[in-house]
Amino acid sequence: MPKLRELSAWLRTRLPALLAEHRVPGAAVAVYAGGEIVDHAAGVLNTGTGVEADADSLFQIGSITKVWTATLVMQLVDDGVLDLDQPVRKYLPEFVLADEDAAARITVRQLLTHTAGFEGDIFTDTGRGADCVEKYVATLGDVPQLFAPGEMFSYNNAAFCVLGRLVEVLRDKEYGACLQDHLFAPLGLTHAAPSPYEAIRFRAALGHLSPSPDADPEPAGFWALAPSNAPAGSMLAMRARDLVTFAAMHLNDGAGSDGTRVLSADSARAMRQRLVELPDLGLFGDAWGLGWSLFDGAGGAGGTVVGHDGTTIGQSAFLRVAPEHGVAVALLTNGGDPIAVYAEVVGHLLRELTGIELAAPPVPDPAAPRVDASRYVGEYSSSVADIVVSQDADGRVWVERVPKGIFAELAEPQKTELVAMNGDTLILAEPMQGMYIPHAFVGDDGTGRALYLHTGRADRRVRA
Numbered sequence: 001m002p003k004l005r006e007l008s009a010w011l012r013t014r015l016p017a018l019l020a021e022h023r024v025p026g027a028a029v030a031v032y033a034g035g036e037i038v039d040h041a042a043g044v045l046n047t048g049t050g051v052e053a054d055a056d057s058l059f060q061i062g063s064i065t066k067v068w069t070a071t072l073v074m075q076l077v078d079d080g081v082l083d084l085d086q087p088v089r090k091y092l093p094e095f096v097l098a099d100e101d102a103a104a105r106i107t108v109r110q111l112l113t114h115t116a117g118f119e120g121d122i123f124t125d126t127g128r129g130a131d132c133v134e135k136y137v138a139t140l141g142d143v144p145q146l147f148a149p150g151e152m153f154s155y156n157n158a159a160f161c162v163l164g165r166l167v168e169v170l171r172d173k174e175y176g177a178c179l180q181d182h183l184f185a186p187l188g189l190t191h192a193a194p195s196p197y198e199a200i201r202f203r204a205a206l207g208h209l210s211p212s213p214d215a216d217p218e219p220a221g222f223w224a225l226a227p228s229n230a231p232a233g234s235m236l237a238m239r240a241r242d243l244v245t246f247a248a249m250h251l252n253d254g255a256g257s258d259g260t261r262v263l264s265a266d267s268a269r270a271m272r273q274r275l276v277e278l279p280d281l282g283l284f285g286d287a288w289g290l291g292w293s294l295f296d297g298a299g300g301a302g303g304t305v306v307g308h309d310g311t312t313i314g315q316s317a318f319l320r321v322a323p324e325h326g327v328a329v330a331l332l333t334n335g336g337d338p339i340a341v342y343a344e345v346v347g348h349l350l351r352e353l354t355g356i357e358l359a360a361p362p363v364p365d366p367a368a369p370r371v372d373a374s375r376y377v378g379e380y381s382s383s384v385a386d387i388v389v390s391q392d393a394d395g396r397v398w399v400e401r402v403p404k405g406i407f408a409e410l411a412e413p414q415k416t417e418l419v420a421m422n423g424d425t426l427i428l429a430e431p432m433q434g435m436y437i438p439h440a441f442v443g444d445d446g447t448g449r450a451l452y453l454h455t456g457r458a459d460r461r462v463r464a
Contacts, residue, residue, distance in 0.1 A: 001034040007352055008038040011345070016042040018344060023216055024336035025208050026053035029345055030240035032248045032328040033353050035257075039241045045205040045334065048219045056191055057203040058237040059332035060224065061317040062310020065233035066160050067271075068246070070112055070291025072167045072178055074267040081170055084109040084290075091166050095137065099145035106149045108166070111159040112290045113276045117147045120156030121384045121457065123234075123406050125226035130174040136228035137165045146452075146460050152442070153276045153288060154458035157232040164231020175231055186260050187245055192238035194230065196223055199237045207314020208335025217335035220314040225406075233310055240330045247321050247328035272306050272323060279440035280425045282362040284456045295320075295359065303356060318342045325354040339434035363436050364427050368419040370395040371426070376441045379463040380453040387459055389418070397426060399439060424450065 011029055019027055019042055026043030041053040076082035088095050088106050097103040097118050110116040122143060126135035140162075146154060164175045171178050176194035184192050193199035208217035225234035249256050250271070254263030271290040278286055285293030285307075292306040303324035310317040316338040318331045329349045331342055339361065347358040373391040380387045384407050388400045400415040417429040418439055425440040443451030445461055452458040 001036050003353065004031065004033050004036055004038055007031065007349060008040070010348070011038070011040040015040055015345065018341050019043045019336070022337040022340045023210075024333050024338055024341055025217060026057070026205055027331065027333045027338075027341060028053060028055065028057055028059060028240040029332075029349075030055075030244040030330045031349055031353070032244040032251070033326065035326075037241055037244055037248075039239070039244075041240075045203060046219055047208065047217070048206075051203065053205065054203065055241065056239050057205060058191060058193060058199050058239055059205045059317065059334060060207070060235070060237045060310070060312045060315045061233070061243060061319075061332065062312045062315065063157075063233035064243070064308045064310040064317050064319050065231065065236040067291045067308050067319075068179065068183060068236065069160050069163050069167070069231045070271060071250075071263060072182060073108070073112065073163055074263055074271060074290065075182055076167065076170050078264045078267055082108065082166075084112070088162065088166065091169060092137065092162070095162060096141045097143050097145060098141065102145045102149055108163070109290070110149050111156070111163050113288055114153050114156045114159065115150050115276055116156060116159050117149045117151060117154070118143050118145050118156070118158065119383055120154060120158045121382060122158040122161075123226055123229055123384075126228040128227050132226075132228045133161060133165045133168060133175055133231065136161055146458055152458065153278050154454070155284075155456045157229060160232040161229055167231070179236070183246070183262065186262050187242075187249060187256050188258070189238065189242040189245060192242045193236070195227065195235050202239075204237060205315060205332075205334040207312060209314045210335070217314065222313060225312060234312065240332050243317075243319060243330040243332070244328045247319060247330070251321060251323060251326050251328060272304075279442055279454050280422055280438055281440060281454070281456055282435070282438050292321075303354065305350070305356060305358075316342075318346055320346055320350060320358075322350060322354045322356055325356075327353045337434040361435065362421065362427055362438055364419050364421070364429050368421070371397065371420045373397045375424070375449050376426070376453075377464075378449060378461050380459040381462045382457065382459045385459075387453060389453065399428075 028041040030039035039055045041055050045051045106116045124139045126132045179194045207220040210217045253265035254268040274287045276288040286296035287294040295305040307320040314335045316333045321328045329346050350356045377389050386402045390398050397418040402413045403411045418426040419429050421427040427438045428436045440454040441450035445451045
């Protein structure tokens, strides 16, 4: 494919310069189009050792793992042993939450679409044994319900851990073995690792964290989050080529490159259907399917785009798929400012191959008017952060975020200004980790004040 060869040459020269410009230690890119794959890597896997990245290097894919977990779930649907609209308890009688009524009603589909309604950023470490996911699910009994099941979207890592346990029970094997037997093997993936124990066999990237916004990224003190969160994205690592091989199976409606049927065509298509609408959240997407995020702004006349992003300890991954064009692009990075690299690399490749223009990440308007923040001010809380929104005497709106739990070790408290963006959505005036994050204020607490601060997760108001 001449166009793909032309883009391969562009990647070879442009990628190293981009990494240097945005202080990204290392990165890998793979592109699938016309039945072919090209891949490139540049930079280093670890600034402490100087080991260079190559196309066979493994990077963590973070929450892109959720699409893999969703695929394992849909295989069970294909096998006739799982119904998405049945309560989770039909398959996991031990599934309990603080709200007994909600726990009894939540369906498998609601877990897949992030609409189950319980707090989702639960990162309890239950050890490194094969039973870590089982033990994790047993710890959810005191997790609060934020809203009624099915009421709205709130990104939920814990829900995908529950789905991982469901897969384990119905397959009678641990999650990593399910990945290996039902996805890695039938797809012929040779450089994919469900945990550090397998990743160590390859050239594996270490994440890098910046101690301050202006500082160079430094090697992180540890490689992965808790194994108990593996089905949500705490450990899965692979080379970029293997990630787009997985995406190509979805593009080909469930068939691998050699014709092996990995997923039914009906299930592959169902995963891309628009099921849940999101607030105006920028990079988070506009809607959600079964595992996939859907991007309206990226589609335009060129067609639709589905995908997912992933972030772990200093590693960021991006996957974008254009079904009407048979194109998939993956970018894997290990620190620095990956958003700028994503915008240029993934944007250029999709534009050249499909005509699709990625929606520009949201940015604040320097001339944004002052807003009456009386509906927004107050304290919102989750298990990972306490958030206070305030308005000063000059009418400026501020958001102060104090990390909790494991995140208290990774980030300092931050206080930044919010400015008007669109209706009840405000946006950071200064970037955080390279992004101007929109903050949508949704719902009503009964007094006219917003009930939730939504940044992808719906953090519930706890004080006026």
